[in-house]
Amino acid sequence: MFPGARADRDGADYVVLGAPLDVSTSFQPGTRFGPDRVRTFSRTFDDFDHLTAAHFTDLGVHDAGDLRAWDDAAEYLDFLEGSLSDVCADGAVPLLLGGEHTVSIAGVRACDPATVVVLDAHLDLRREYDGNPLSHSTVVRHALEVADRAAIVGARTGSEAEWERAGADDVTVVPPEAAGEWEPAVEGPVYLSVDVDAADPAYAPGTGTMEPFGLTPREMHRIVRALAPDCVGFDIVEVNDRDDGQAATLAGKLLRAFVFAHASAAGRAGTGDHGTDA
Structure with a gap:
């Protein structure tokens, strides 16, 4: 269970679901261990968040466990979509723990x-x-x-064709050097996906395809808290077992930051400033 996720499923405002898919990783595999590692390395966090004056255990978070993955990615994504659609239909916000980034689809x-x-x-x-294609x-x-x-946000590599596609009107790329000043003025509703490799590998080496010159945890924290109030879904993906817990710790902290900020905006928590970092 994700630490502090004590709500019953029927009354939950947020539902954690692990999706340990690990079939297309192109360099260092191990995302199948991601959900469990995020839960494990979140055990030391304090229940109280001083930015929102709230306790995580009071925010209606339920952990539904993991949806066991298998080799057919298309079939698995369909089944996962159905499980997440049930969460949305119940009026709760899904919090998806990967698994490789494909689960975000x-x-x-x-x-x-x-x-x-x-x-x-x-x-x-x-x-x-x-x-x-998946x-x-x-x-x-x-x-x-x-x-x-x-x-x-944080993109710093891609193929020539990808950079060409990124130049279209429906895509905005915020490079790492601009992320610290980026103000997320986006049109909602928003789905927020955090690939832990957005962080510089000095902070989160436990991921499949590390890329230097990335974001700092502080920058990621600010962006997650700023976007959370407009979000209808959240995931954090690409944590594997190839470090001493740095990537999983960052992932767990960002998931909690999302919940605190989202709940505060919805009136389920205190009134602290969720747009700043501690």
């Missing part, structure tokens, strides 16, 4: 947002990777089949 389809914001080192706008490198392109627009 199911999250976007279930939540049907107008805008997708992705914190990521990579553009993920490929049509396919190694012949696979690779983790295709996520944003698939998201744009549902959403009207996408913002990719």
